[in-house]
Amino acid sequence: MGKRVLVPFDDSEQAHEALEYALDEHGEDDLTVIHAVDPAEWGYGAPGNTLGEHWQQKAREESDEIETSARAVADEYGVEITTAAESGVPSDVVVQYADENDIDQIVIGSHGRSGTRRLLLGSVAEEVARKVSIPVTIIG
Template sequence: MTRHLLVPMDDSEPARAALEHTVSVFPDDEVTVLHVVDDLETGYGGGRPPVTTGGEKRADDDEPDFFEDARSIAAAHDRTVEATVITGTSADAILEYAREHDVDQIVMGSEGRSGVSRMLLGSIAEAVTRRSSVPVTIVP
């Protein structure tokens, strides 16, 4: 039985490590790479979001450059990945996407923050792990 795995991704080494782990450890499963554009940052930054309010990517926008890295990582393992961009608050958007798209497991990287840094900045990986209804694997 093929499972649907979700790998939240940004332009970071922990995200790349999570994708590398996913395509190497789960060779037969469907993988979706998800990038969440924080709607607050987009609004305050003055730029327009890369997706419509309904969550669908606009055709006239290019996807993030690191999606090409994601495809290269997958190709190195003879795999392909689906890549999607949505807007929202990171942890909430990841969890909502997982619910709405029948995701079986979330695999994500973690910066490994601890102590005061984690308390002040929060941890998307921790929030997803605590609130997810599906298994979450954190790759350091």
């Protein structure tokens, strides 16, 4: 059995590059594409709050579209992938998923922030690389 490789995917250009790299380099391995649904992007809502429910529904729909996009890329390469979507802070979602699913390697795109934005916002890829004990390939 091959490696278990995790590819975080948000449908950005960098995520596409990371997925394409993973499909090229690990097409024979067990590839899982994960989308982290960040609650900060859809807002927090108390149970029963219709605005919160609206944003949650929109986030689920966007996640489904992102999964469809990832599957389309994998189909172009003739590679079967597994997909997952989890809610939470993206770096934490990736690290937790990797830990709980015996992932051997992570291939992740870098959003290429630099300067002040990088200092203030940090980098999901860098956070993931610091928090896991498995190899992380960052595609820039």
